[in-house]
Amino acid sequence: MDRLKYRREFLAAAHGQKWATVGLVLQSRARADENDPRYGLTVTRKVGNAVVRNRARRRLRAVAQSLLPELGRKGFDYVLIGRAGTLHRPWDALLADFASAIEHIHKPGRARASSGDTHSSSRAPRQQERPVHGREP
RNA sequence: UCAGAUGGCCGGAUGGCCGCUCCUUGUGCCUGCACAGGGGGAGGAAAGUCCGGGCUCCACGGAAAUACGGUGCCGGAUAACGUCCGGCGAGGGUGACCUCAGGGAAAGUGCCACAGAAAGGAAACCGCCUGACGGGGUGAGACUUUCGGGUUUCAUCCACAGGUAAGGGUGAAAGGGUGCGGCAAGAGCGCACCGCGCGUCCGGUAACGGAGGCGGCAUGGCAAACCCCACCGGGAGCAAAACCAAAUAGGGGCGCGGCGUCUUCGCAAGAAGGCAACUCCGUUUCCGGAAGCGCGCCCGGGUUGGUUGCACGAGGCGGCUGGCAACAGUCGUCCCAGAUGAAUGGCCAUCGGCUGCGUCGGUCUUGCGGCUGGCGUGGACCACAGAACCCGGCUUACAGGCCAUCUGACCCU
Numbered sequence: 001m002d003r004l005k006y007r008r009e010f011l012a013a014a015h016g017q018k019w020a021t022v023g024l025v026l027q028s029r030a031r032a033d034e035n036d037p038r039y040g041l042t043v044t045r046k047v048g049n050a051v052v053r054n055r056a057r058r059r060l061r062a063v064a065q066s067l068l069p070e071l072g073r074k075g076f077d078y079v080l081i082g083r084a085g086t087l088h089r090p091w092d093a094l095l096a097d098f099a100s101a102i103e104h105i106h107k108p109g110r111a112r113a114s115s116g117d118t119h120s121s122s123r124a125p126r127q128q129e130r131p132v133h134g135r136e137p
Numbered sequence: 138u139c140a141g142a143u144g145g146c147c148g149g150a151u152g153g154c155c156g157c158u159c160c161u162u163g164u165g166c167c168u169g170c171a172c173a174g175g176g177g178g179a180g181g182a183a184a185g186u187c188c189g190g191g192c193u194c195c196a197c198g199g200a201a202a203u204a205c206g207g208u209g210c211c212g213g214a215u216a217a218c219g220u221c222c223g224g225c226g227a228g229g230g231u232g233a234c235c236u237c238a239g240g241g242a243a244a245g246u247g248c249c250a251c252a253g254a255a256a257g258g259a260a261a262c263c264g265c266c267u268g269a270c271g272g273g274g275u276g277a278g279a280c281u282u283u284c285g286g287g288u289u290u291c292a293u294c295c296a297c298a299g300g301u302a303a304g305g306g307u308g309a310a311a312g313g314g315u316g317c318g319g320c321a322a323g324a325g326c327g328c329a330c331c332g333c334g335c336g337u338c339c340g341g342u343a344a345c346g347g348a349g350g351c352g353g354c355a356u357g358g359c360a361a362a363c364c365c366c367a368c369c370g371g372g373a374g375c376a377a378a379a380c381c382a383a384a385u386a387g388g389g390g391c392g393c394g395g396c397g398u399c400u401u402c403g404c405a406a407g408a409a410g411g412c413a414a415c416u417c418c419g420u421u422u423c424c425g426g427a428a429g430c431g432c433g434c435c436c437g438g439g440u441u442g443g444u445u446g447c448a449c450g451a452g453g454c455g456g457c458u459g460g461c462a463a464c465a466g467u468c469g470u471c472c473c474a475g476a477u478g479a480a481u482g483g484c485c486a487u488c489g490g491c492u493g494c495g496u497c498g499g500u501c502u503u504g505c506g507g508c509u510g511g512c513g514u515g516g517a518c519c520a521c522a523g524a525a526c527c528c529g530g531c532u533u534a535c536a537g538g539c540c541a542u543c544u545g546a547c548c549c550u
Contacts, residue, residue: 005478040478050184050523062483065156088517091484
């Protein structure tokens with residue numbers, strides 16, 4: 001599974017759908033293709049020192065690698081953001097956090113952007129999905 | 138046994154399931170990737186980025202000076218250091234041992250708050266002492282008297298003039314300290330010892346130490362105030378730097394072509410021919426050149442991606458030799474992280490540790506309670522902390538534990 005590597009990809013995801021839970025914050029963006037889902041990780045200095053940030057990032061990576069193949073949709077980028085609760089959240093609860101977050105993001109009533117249809121998403125005025133396409137070459 | 142001192146070391150373990158990265162071997166459509174087997178994969182501080190180097194680029198005639206910055210007892214170690222080792226001196230501790238920004242204050246300038254009389258070529262606030270033929274007050278005595286007093290002597294107080302740094306008081310610090318003599322009272326005024334300074338001899342590579350001599354106290358403290366002296370230092374940093382590949386707007390260079398207009402052919406694109414030259418320069422024309430234009434090529438720079446730099450090194454471990462040691466030499470052996478939105482792990486179980494509670498013992502104590510051991514049980518419990526070019530240090534953080542040597546008490550033999 002590919003990971004996000006460039007700053008502009010993270011910025012694009014930050015403008016997409018977003019859902020926060022106790023253990024993590026999930027952001028997503030619909031790409032204009034039908035490739036496998038990708039993920040990126042973000043843990044800011046606010047969470048703690050380098051050791052704490054590394055541990056939080058590894059837990060989030062394990063979450064993404066275990067659940068994303070079945071829950072992630074093709075053509076989507078997901079960014080998992082660590083928070084203070086990521087470190088001591090029980091493992092099952094952390095998995096449940098991710099599952100509920102991805103469910104909320106793809107819920108049909110929330111935004112039609114979740115359908116993966118890029119043309120309808122550009123017409124939807126709820127979220128700033130449009131600059132994503134403008135930025136992509 | 139208890140309390141310490143110094144030095145060194147470790148800093149969770151085992152298993153299962155699922156993953157990451159690098160190397161290597163094999164197979165496969167062998168470019169790139171996939172699969173399988175094997176192997177490596179965070180620290181003592183990886184941290185702070187405070188010093189010193191290697192390496193890279195830039196600058197530079199060797200270098201020196203000025204400025205600026207740093208270092209500062211002596212000797213040694215080292216690639217180098219502000220580091221380390223061994224000494225010296227001063228201070229602290231019963232001791233093992235620890236601490237020290239430890240050059241120069243008779244080169245100069247400056248500062249020494251508050252308090253205090255005075256803070257630096259001394260100074261008289263209190264105190265102590267002396268003074269008369271003199272001034273004032275009080276008391277006592279003597280003489281005299283017209284009984285109001287007067288004269289005079291002594292003591293004492295005040296004022297005055299001087300002497301005095303021993304004492305008090307102020308202060309971080311008051312111009313050597315202690316003792317004896319001396320003196321009106323005092324004072325290095327004299328003497329002895331200590332301190333200080335100067336030179337001699339001895340020991341030591343030296344810092345420095347020791348002995349004896351002279352001086353007779355002059356030279357207060359602060360240099361982490363300026364400063365002086367000695368020594369060291371060019372600047373920036375791996376996001377350094379080199380290379381490759383793309384796609385670009387603009388820049389520079391080279392080469393070629395060309396400009397306007399008319400006619401003919403052609404739907405057009407364009408072709409052929411004639412006439413002729415917009416701006417600048419060579420005074421003008423001719424002619425030539427240059428720039429503006431187009432095309433092609435090249436150069437350099439920036440952006441993005443990739444590769445190198447980049448892990449065989451002032452390398453680790455062990456032995457021997459030299460040295461008190463830091464360390465050096467030599468022999469053997471080993472290859473030991475290499476990520477880049479950043480790998481080195483996620484989850485579970487068992488053990489271990491820590492800690493709270495309960496309970497049962499042991500021991501010390503009058504007791505409260507302390508120490509220690511067993512069992513049960515609980516705990517988002519598990520120190521500080523994550524390589525980023527690499528080394529040598531320093532500093533800071535750190536649950537718990539181990540080892541060695543040494544010191545001081547107490548007990549036993």
